[in-house]
Amino acid sequence: MSKKATAWYAIRRKTAMAAAVLGVVAAAEIYIYGDIGxxxxxxxxxxxxxxxxxxxxxxxxxxxxxxxxGGSVPDGLAIYNALRRHKAEVTIEIDGMALSVASLIAMAGDKVNMANNAMLMIHGPWSYVSGNSVELRDMADQLDTWAAAMSNSYAARTGDQPAMLALLTDGKDHFYTAEQALAEKFVDAITDPMPVSASAARDLPLNRYRSLPAALQTASTLAAAAAPSQEPLMTTPNSAATQPPAAPAASAASAILAADNARRGQIRASFGKFSSREGVAALQAQCEDDHACTPEAAGLKLLDILGKDKTSVNGLNIVTLEDETDKARKGTTEALLARAGVVKAEGSNPFRGFTLSELARASLTRAGYRSEGQDKKTFIGAAFTHSSSDFGSILANVAEKSMLKGYEEAAETFQLWTRAGELPDFKPGKRVDLNAFPSLRKVAEGAEYKYATIGDRGETVLLATYGELFSINRQAIINDDLDAFTRIPKLMGRAAIRTIGDLVYAVLTGNPIMSDGVALFDAAHKNLLVGGAISTATVDAMGAAMAKQKNGPAVLNIAMQYLIVPRALRGTANVVRSSEFEVNAGKNSTTPNSVRDTFEVITDARLDEASATAWYGAASATTNDTIEVSYLDGNQAPVLEQKDGWNVDGTEFKVRIDAGVSPLDFRTLAKNPG
Structure with a gap:
């Protein structure tokens, strides 16, 4: 008759305090003592x-x-895999014996420790079976399959799967001491001897194994002689094999208590000054008794009580005040900008009317540098190079504001009919066609929706860097040459935006090849019209051609928003746009002008250089893809960078803009060669 089942494992969850001692939020301990499965x-x-x-x-x-x-191989494999899958960091402690499939489970740890007096054994799976030759061969095949599966688990630690498979198929029991297991990479470290290791050989039924090391044979023989003859060799409910180890050692318990006392002491110290406040004493007791409550967490709870129903003594706003240095820098910058005509002069500015040399000396004085008795060349050089002087940064600030002023004031027209884009780096990018989905397909009742596909017709966009250098030297400061860092940067700002305009209009005149291998303006694209002067009829024909553009079978009905013409054709274009009657239909025509006020005229003299007769049409860039002007990280303004001069006796500046221009869709642009 079978005996009452005895659990071969025990799972204990550690307290929050015990987990904190280990440096983790939550921890658990599992004892696998006895036959597995x-x-x-x-x-x-x-x-x-x-x-x-x-x-x-x-x-x-x-x-x-x-x-x-050891125990059941299928159960051992299941336990191994479950431990490997668990999210926790698993540490294996071999306290006594890890034989047979128990050694396989030991391999599941992220870290494996083995007591100095423990024993590990690996051998092939084995079983009892009875039956005919077919059944015996089936069992042999099953054992080989288990051996192959187990070899992968051992090899995960040792890195040698063929050697592990050999251990599992040679029919021998392979015992390892802690030192041998460490040398073979089965374990990561050897720990102090465990009392349970010494008793394991005495209390566990080792006589089931045919080959034992000498030490285990002696212990097993003594245990067999002491056992009652009527009882089979087995694990008893009261044996050491079924009982988890005793409570933590005294030293570990002392460490836990010491840590808790320290925690309580820190909490008491934080709360002591406020013990008379309502609710503080109760909160202190609650925090001390909660072992999971750290001193930091207790402090936050204390602040919540102390700050309850309180408002800031400073109100709801924080005001940052300027110090004298900040005021001086601001005044100096505004005085220089006023002299350059960039901003309006303020009568209360104490630096108004200062020369550049005087401003340099004032900067040195604020930095604690004594410049009395020095000539201009010496103290101006010091104003650029002294570590605490702000003179160079003030000039850079003025130069940057002047540059941006020039950039903003430049008369450019490309922004009206192009769109601004953004690229994160200098790698080629792709733009998806806005007309990629001209219409939606009908979905029958109960039918499935279908995925739309985007072709590879999208155009490539690419950034490039454009820039120039200029410098401000000591001679410019001595000569009080304000243009050096106001007018020159302003001109460079204008040059930056003019560069972008050059790139945009070069697309129209250069007629680049699109991604389909055809030029932007080409009869194959149906956007290159028969040559003719600007008139009601030719403008209407261009608008009709743009409206009839297709994406597959779908007509896109694109509206022409702009007529882009060279300076030589501006007058004619404006007449066609504003005339009440049809233009070029006859001298005394009374036919209404069908294109009146249906477009805007954009004029740019760059087009005259290529052709004084060719003119272009463009759709609105708000709802259509025309030409994209891409900027690095979306920064449309030029950047001013400063470096202390080495090649020049002063400061060097670099004006840089990162941009790229690309046509996106030939269907939104049209050309008449005139």
Missing amino acids: ESWYEETVSAATFVKELNDIDATAITVRINSI
Whole structure:
């Protein structure tokens, strides 16, 4: 008759305080002591229950203590895989024996420790079977399959799968001491001897194995002689094999208590000054008794009580005040900008009317540098190079404002009919066609929706860098040459935006090749019209051609928003746009002008250089893809960079803009060669 089932494992969740000592939020400890899974001698709890309880553990660290001589191979494999899958960091502690499939489970740890007096054994799976030759061969094949599966688990630690498979198929029991297991890479470290290791050989039924090391043979023989003859060799409920180790050692308990006393002391110190406040004493007691409450967390709770129903003494606004240095820098900058005509002069500015040399000396004085008795060349040089002088940064600030002023004031027209884009780097980018989805397909009742496809017709956009250098030297300061860092940067700002305009209009006149291998303006694209002067009829024909553009079978109905013409054709274009009657229909025509006020005229003299007769049409860039002007990280303004001069005796500046221009869709642009 079978005996009452005895659990071969125990799972204990550590307290929050014990977990904190380990440096983790939550921890658990598992004891695998005894036969694993379906026992050789008695009915036990199956591995399925073990795996379920393991999966229910919500911890960041799990310690598995092993003292087992083996058991069921399928159950051992299931336990190994469950431990490997768990999110926690698993540490294996081999306290006594890790024999047979117990050694396989030991391999599941992220870290494996082995007591100095423990023992590990690896051998091939084995079983009892009876039956005919076919059934015996089937069992042999099954054992080989298990051996192959187990070899992968051992090899995950040792890195040598063929060697592990050899250990599992040679029919021998391979025992390892802690030193030998460490040398073979089965374990990561050797720990102090465990008392349970010494008793394991005495209390566990080692006589089931045919080959034992000498030390284990002696212990097993003594245990067999002492055992009652009527009882089979097996694990008893009261043996050391079924009982988890004793409570933590005294030193570990002392460490936990010391840590808790320190925690309580820090909480008391934080709360002491406020003990008379309402609710503080109760909160202190609550925090001290909560072992999971750190001194920092307790302090935050204390602040919540102290700050309850209180408002800031400064009100709801924080005001940052300028110091004298900030005021001086601001005044100097505005005085220089006023002299350059960039901003309006303020009568209260104390630096108004200062020369550049005087401003340089004032900067040195604020920096604590004594310049009395020095000539201009010397103290102006010091104003550029002294570590605490702000003179160079003031000039850079003025130069940047002047540059941006020039950039903003430049008369450019490309922004009206192009769109601004953004690129994160200098790699080629792709733009998806806005007309990629001209219409939606009908979905019948109960039918599935279908995915739309985007072709590879999207055009490539690419950035480039454009820039120039200029410098401000000591001679310019001595000569009070304000143009050096106001007018020159302003002109460079204008040059920056003019560069972008050059690139845009070069697209119209250069007629680049699109991604389909055809030029932007080409009869194949149906956007290159028969040559003719600007008139009601030719403008209407261009608008009709743009409206009839297709994407597959779908007509896009694109509206022409702009007529882009060279300076030589501006007058004619404006007449066609504003005339009440049809232009070029006859001298005394009374036919209404069908294109009156249907477009805007954009004039640019760059077009005259290429052709004084060619003119172009463009759709609105708000709703259509025309030409994109891409900027690095979307920064449309030029950048001013400063560096202390080495090649010049002063400061060097670099004006830079990162941009790229690309046509996106030929259907939104049209050309008449005139």
